[in-house]
Amino acid sequence: MVLKYLSYLTMSPVKVINSRLILISILVFITLFFRTYHLKDRYIFDWDQEDDANKVMEMVKTMKPRLIGPRVANESGFFVGPFHYYFLTPFFILTKGNPYFGAYATVFVSMITTIVMYLIFENIFNSNIAFISTLFYATSANITSWNVIYTPLLSILIFYLCYQLLVIGKKKLFPLLIFLYSFSFTTHLVPAVLIIPIIISIIISRIKLNKKQIILSLILPLIPLTPLIIFDLRHNFINILTLKNFILSPKQVSEYVPLLFLRSFWRSINFIYSTNPIPTLVIRILIILISLFEIFRTKNSKLKLLFLVWILAPLLILSLYSGNIPEYYYGTSLILIPIFIALFINRLKNKAFFLLFITLILAFQLRYFSIRFYGITLKNKLDLTKYLVFQTQDKIFNLSYDLPLGLNSGFGYLFKYFGKEPQNIPEGHLYSVYLTSGTPSTGQIVYSNNVFGLVRK
Numbered sequence: 001m002v003l004k005y006l007s008y009l010t011m012s013p014v015k016v017i018n019s020r021l022i023l024i025s026i027l028v029f030i031t032l033f034f035r036t037y038h039l040k041d042r043y044i045f046d047w048d049q050e051d052d053a054n055k056v057m058e059m060v061k062t063m064k065p066r067l068i069g070p071r072v073a074n075e076s077g078f079f080v081g082p083f084h085y086y087f088l089t090p091f092f093i094l095t096k097g098n099p100y101f102g103a104y105a106t107v108f109v110s111m112i113t114t115i116v117m118y119l120i121f122e123n124i125f126n127s128n129i130a131f132i133s134t135l136f137y138a139t140s141a142n143i144t145s146w147n148v149i150y151t152p153l154l155s156i157l158i159f160y161l162c163y164q165l166l167v168i169g170k171k172k173l174f175p176l177l178i179f180l181y182s183f184s185f186t187t188h189l190v191p192a193v194l195i196i197p198i199i200i201s202i203i204i205s206r207i208k209l210n211k212k213q214i215i216l217s218l219i220l221p222l223i224p225l226t227p228l229i230i231f232d233l234r235h236n237f238i239n240i241l242t243l244k245n246f247i248l249s250p251k252q253v254s255e256y257v258p259l260l261f262l263r264s265f266w267r268s269i270n271f272i273y274s275t276n277p278i279p280t281l282v283i284r285i286l287i288i289l290i291s292l293f294e295i296f297r298t299k300n301s302k303l304k305l306l307f308l309v310w311i312l313a314p315l316l317i318l319s320l321y322s323g324n325i326p327e328y329y330y331g332t333s334l335i336l337i338p339i340f341i342a343l344f345i346n347r348l349k350n351k352a353f354f355l356l357f358i359t360l361i362l363a364f365q366l367r368y369f370s371i372r373f374y375g376i377t378l379k380n381k382l383d384l385t386k387y388l389v390f391q392t393q394d395k396i397f398n399l400s401y402d403l404p405l406g407l408n409s410g411f412g413y414l415f416k417y418f419g420k421e422p423q424n425i426p427e428g429h430l431y432s433v434y435l436t437s438g439t440p441s442t443g444q445i446v447y448s449n450n451v452f453g454l455v456r457k
Helices: 002-010 013-036 047-062 083-094 101-124 127-138 151-168 171-185 190-205 211-219 222-234 238-248 260-268 277-297 301-318 327-334 337-347 351-370 378-390 411-418
Strands: 397-402 429-435 444-448 452-456
Touching: 013 101, 013 127, 047 083, 047 101, 047 411, 083 101, 101 127, 101 151, 127 337, 127 351, 151 171, 151 190, 151 301, 151 327, 171 190, 171 211, 171 222, 190 301, 190 327, 211 222, 222 238, 260 301, 260 327, 277 301, 277 337, 301 327, 337 351, 378 411, 378 444, 378 452
Parallel strands: 397 429
Antiparallel strands: 429 452, 444 452
16 A cells, blocks of 8 residues: 555656546446436336425426425424425426436436545545445446435535544534534435434544634534524424424334344345345345454544444434334445445455456446336336327326325326326316226226226226
């Protein structure tokens, strides 16, 4: 490593910048490929995506900003800030409301996250570790648009600021750290667990703030919370009271599952795509062992402490929660695991194995596209909606959904997008949507795809 740094000193700044630019460009290209390959055949448009689209469309049409964002936790949960809607708005406008606008916004966030992730990991470690660890994120094929898409980016930025505060000793960044945490909490509940590593970083670093830093630390966190504060002032503090009830009220659990938080964490370790349970089991065990090995081999005691607290924070907090725990609630911890794998590979000091490992990651992840996607996608809903909107037999139509609960989400916005909605009036001829896996009880089948069918009553 010393020789490598000495070689950097003898290298011209232009060469260093160019080598970094090449690696980042490769990672961005990989990110774009994995996110956009067959995008229109993979992108889903369910309740969350339709709700986002309706809220953004309302803002654009009325020219009135929203003060609250999506509801989190469950149907009785509280509302986070409206940043997600503001971020989606330019994509909505540029695409003229095309329902794929959320997918394009997600791809954009993914590219920014890739770039930031590489630059931060390179700054903390080196280019080899930065490239491998970022490659895991770049090769994810997930293009779900919702307010959790910012978690990896915000988590890695907060980790870097904690690192700068605790390990490097840059205490002047404290106000920025507090601001970023406040902002992250207004996007979703997931980043809330980062309060633990932030507090530990503050205590261990023994930070002493001057008057300017104290004032900034008090004012900056209020900026992301301003819309929510205004909303609560206008609505008798309904949101803050809902948050209070969410935290303090006992959770109803239909069935007790021991160590549910550990089971959810185990399922969340899915960096390598695999449909076979045995390779999946082996990969997860290896990842855990490598992570533990690298954490305890970390020579810098403060960095080791930050690693441990960062990984354990969601496990500790979620162990106190008795309700259902989705895997994405461990998103803050998961950003570090690729670093541990990259550190382990970098220890081998073998260029051939380094390149072989990168090849294996790409080969494993590309297998995702070799397996046919059987989910219900926006394309399935879009094609059916197009047929009904543009059919000429019934200019006025009505529509019912002979579908399981929740599967009719998305259609409402699509009819609005095409400017022709079903009308529940006597003149509207009734059509009904059904799943092609079954058979409609009555009516003439006029359209079907691999998921949905349409019958004319």
